[in-house]
Amino acid sequence: MVALACDQGGFELMGCVKRHLETIGYPYKDFGTFTPDSCDYPVIAAPAAIAVAEGVCDNGIFICGTGIGVSIVANKTRGIRAALCTNCFMAEKARMHNDANVLALGGRVIDSDLAISIVDTFLNTPFSDAERHRRRVLMINEMDKE
Ligand code: RB5
Numbered sequence: 001m002v003a004l005a006c007d008q009g010g011f012e013l014m015g016c017v018k019r020h021l022e023t024i025g026y027p028y029k030d031f032g033t034f035t036p037d038s039c040d041y042p043v044i045a046a047p048a049a050i051a052v053a054e055g056v057c058d059n060g061i062f063i064c065g066t067g068i069g070v071s072i073v074a075n076k077t078r079g080i081r082a083a084l085c086t087n088c089f090m091a092e093k094a095r096m097h098n099d100a101n102v103l104a105l106g107g108r109v110i111d112s113d114l115a116i117s118i119v120d121t122f123l124n125t126p127f128s129d130a131e132r133h134r135r136r137v138l139m140i141n142e143m144d145k146e
Contacts, residue, residue: 002123003057003102005031005048007041009065010107013115017061017105020116026123029057045073052101053079060102061119067106074102078144081137086110088121095125099137 002021006014011033021028031048033039041064051057060082062070067084074082082102083094086109094100103122105115127133 001027001029001057003031003048003051003060004028004062005041005045005060005070006063006107007033007044007065007069008036008038009041010063010067010070010105011036013105013107013110013112014061014063016112017063017115017119020119028061041069042073045070046077049074049077049080049082049102053077058101059123061105061122062102063105063107065106065108067104067109071102071104074104079141081140085118085122087114088117091118091121092125095122096128097133097136098140099127099133 004014032044045062048060048062052060062074064070071082071084074080080102081098081100082104083098083100084104085091085094091103
C-alpha cells in the first residue's frame with residue numbers, strides 16, 4: 001500500500017494519481033489534503049512519512065507545488081529516502097540505486113501524463129542487487145542511527 005500526501009499545490013495532480021492507482025488496482029492510504037484550500041505541507045507529509053517508515057505503508061507518493069517541500073519533510077524522517085523526480089530516468093535510478101521509498105512530485109512542474117509514467121516507473125522498478133548500491137544505502141541507513 002502506498003501512502004499519498006499532498007498540499008494545495010499538488011491537489012489536482014494527486015487526483016490524477018489516485019485515479020490511476022484505482023485503475024491499476026494499486027491500494028493507497030490517503031493522508032490528504034482533501035480540499036484545494038491552502039494548507040501546510042509539513043502537517044500532511046510528516047504523518048505519511050512516518051507511516052512508510054513504520055511499515056504501515058510500503059512506499060509513498062508526496063506532491064506539493066514544486067515537490068521540494070514534501071521531499072524535505074519526508075527526508076527528515078528516519079528510514080525515509082525520498083526522491084524528487086522530474087522524469088522516468090530519475091525515478092528508475094531512485095529505485096535501483098537509492099532504494100527510494102518515497103516519490104516526490106511537483107504538481108506545478110510536470111503534467112499528469114508524465115507524472116503517471118514516473119509513478120509507474122517508481123512502483124515497478126526493484127532495488128538493484130548490485131553490492132555497491134546495497135553498501136551505499138546501508139551507509140545512508142546508518143546515518144539514521146547517529
Ligand atoms: C505552496 O504554495 C508551495 O509552497 C508548496 O506547494 C511547495 O511547492 C513547497 O515546497
